[in-house]
Amino acid sequence: MFPEHPDLERVPCLLCGEGDSRLYADFDPYQVRLCLHCDFLYLSPRLKEEQMLKAYASDYFEGGGHGYDDYSEQALAQIATHRYFLKQLKRHYSLQGRLLEPGCGYGYFLTAARSYFSYQEGLDYSATALSVAAESADKVVLGGLGEASGEKFNWIFAHQVIEHIYNPNSFLQSVHSLLLPGGHVVLTTPRARGFWHTLMGRHWSSYKVPEHVAFFTPHHLKNLLERAGFFAVRLLPFWHAFPVALVLKKAGISISGWKQQSIWIPGTTFAAVGRR
Numbered sequence: 001m002f003p004e005h006p007d008l009e010r011v012p013c014l015l016c017g018e019g020d021s022r023l024y025a026d027f028d029p030y031q032v033r034l035c036l037h038c039d040f041l042y043l044s045p046r047l048k049e050e051q052m053l054k055a056y057a058s059d060y061f062e063g064g065g066h067g068y069d070d071y072s073e074q075a076l077a078q079i080a081t082h083r084y085f086l087k088q089l090k091r092h093y094s095l096q097g098r099l100l101e102p103g104c105g106y107g108y109f110l111t112a113a114r115s116y117f118s119y120q121e122g123l124d125y126s127a128t129a130l131s132v133a134a135e136s137a138d139k140v141v142l143g144g145l146g147e148a149s150g151e152k153f154n155w156i157f158a159h160q161v162i163e164h165i166y167n168p169n170s171f172l173q174s175v176h177s178l179l180l181p182g183g184h185v186v187l188t189t190p191r192a193r194g195f196w197h198t199l200m201g202r203h204w205s206s207y208k209v210p211e212h213v214a215f216f217t218p219h220h221l222k223n224l225l226e227r228a229g230f231f232a233v234r235l236l237p238f239w240h241a242f243p244v245a246l247v248l249k250k251a252g253i254s255i256s257g258w259k260q261q262s263i264w265i266p267g268t269t270f271a272a273v274g275r276r
């Protein structure tokens, strides 16, 4: 699904724009670099964005060795994960009004969120995924934030999206401009340099190269939000349910008939909420 002869580009730090970095993990021809200025981890060289977007639009959700070959298998666990997170979020915030989800995929979050919001809109680069997500949304649109409806939103959720974004600063600026005053953004992303990353080293499952281009710690995500003009930024834990069959498969054990059983794992992902 990714081009045989990838067009690569070297980039400075995605957060601070400085060029001084050192090699952190090597995935030839790609490299994870550590910014010597702000300590952020990012991919450089990376696949040019045009080729990346083409890959998302083609068969990202249908496997082929990359992407999400287990995506539908994970449906129940994904929905349970989002339901639990929304319940936690509701303890701190009023969840209502107009919701936008860029990178909605098959719409598992939209399914879980259905009872909270009066209007739900999903964006994605995959038409295949959108055709499924449409069942849980009032509107789905092919593309990114630039394609969102004109009317502004109360909530924008971007689940496991920011690590794919080539320019996180301008992405957050777009999110800011699409929110109503007092509206909220929620970002979830793999927890870089946390327990699982430290334990797994270069085998960390969130080094998903080349599609993951940015690896956030809570500190870096909070900074990103504050620099884009968000305030009252709150970091929240994000418990993730995984299908038992999938966890075993990653360990090299294949079983069938356990698809409905999930195991809850903390610390793989974290969430940040900011107010406009």
Ligand SMILES: [Zn+2]
Residues within 6 Å of the ligand: 013, 014, 015, 016, 017, 018, 035, 036, 037, 038, 039, 040
């Ligand atoms: Zn930097």
